[in-house]
Amino acid sequence: MPCPSATMVVWTSAWLHGAAASDDMLDALQTWAESQEVLAADEELAARLDLPGPQETPAGPALLLAALRKADAGDGQLVLPVPGDARGLGGMSPFAKLAMRGGEAVVLPRAGIGLVPQRIAEGILRWTVFGIGDLPPAEHLPIGEAEHGMASAMREAATALIDLGVAKHRPGVREEIAQTISARPVPPWPEGVPQRTLRILQRATEVEAILWVATDDAPGGALSASAIRGRTEALRPLFDAVRAARRASVAEMVRVIGDHAEKP
Template structure:
């Protein structure tokens, strides 16, 4: 499991968000030197963590975070977090230096909303539908212009993302959808990055943003659903051994 973290950073460090939680989990506190991820894994096992949920909050969509609290604020700032309900913990990764990822561990508040379940088929269909609608809208608005080298830009964006070594028995459908979501997100970032000399007017930029927002939302939903399905399948298999 520790090897699976390497694609995201050469080094990973862990701290608890406050001293009380640090004492309970036997982790470094916020003002102490950080520890390695092995210490975190041991703490999670002792806390009864049996699975987790991926949270991908953005302004206007903070599903899975609950109320305004330190965990929610940091998760919103970074755009990603993991919720471990059985253990009552939340983890937020931050890139704190070149090749260094810091994981901050929070105690979850009682007001955390119930877990949302989005069937994997519904997530895949939603992303495909959003792609068609966004493409049609951009064409109607006459802002879907051809851009030389765009395929290379998209390929470069996709290849720059971490390529984790997935287990051999990982379910293939959610993996395929997860990889497709990364490709779609790369297209979105290229689509919203104006080429030099080709900047849109303010009104066209707003129209483009509104057209693409549902697609950004569907990509996040597809990622959450894919990871949830992977966790469910692999947890079920582990429980049978």
């Protein structure tokens, strides 16, 4: 599903390339929380970017935009780490640990900074800015390959669940899936992003909703421990494919925004 970090990556790229106004970017971020606040993870970074440090009162998101401009941030990357897959984090630094805990982050390689969002209270989202140094180059996955991978993983997961005997009818499952999807914020995207990437993101949202419902055992219908292990193994490739599709879609949006900005 879309996440605050995906919104930050795409809109930062659009804003820095002159394809979106700062107000539009701030409005898009507000999709995730009415109040947004920003602070630097350490005093040295705070002084370099003119941001409040970890012991100071957080600033508003407008100050983050000024810091990104000052740092010459350039195009960002979406990172979606999970236990066992820390790609894009470059080791277990404080940045990596917080990103792993939240399952998402923004990497801005040219500026050498990373951003991690945290929901610290109802309606309040905090962005912590870290210095990250040099990280390995981001893995490139063509958008078509990501889309195909998600479709293939879904077919294989369905077959595996049937073979395991844990794919069964569940009354009201369509309503559960629809409610899971409708409960997620729907952020706007900058003008000109490819429609294909939006369709893939929407499909990823639908598939992930199915996954969460599939792994939420109804009362009285608990599976055996071995069945749960089998289901987890069967669904893991699909969870991975959904994350890959989301990263590839965001990367393609950023690429297209940059390409359009370079045209005379």
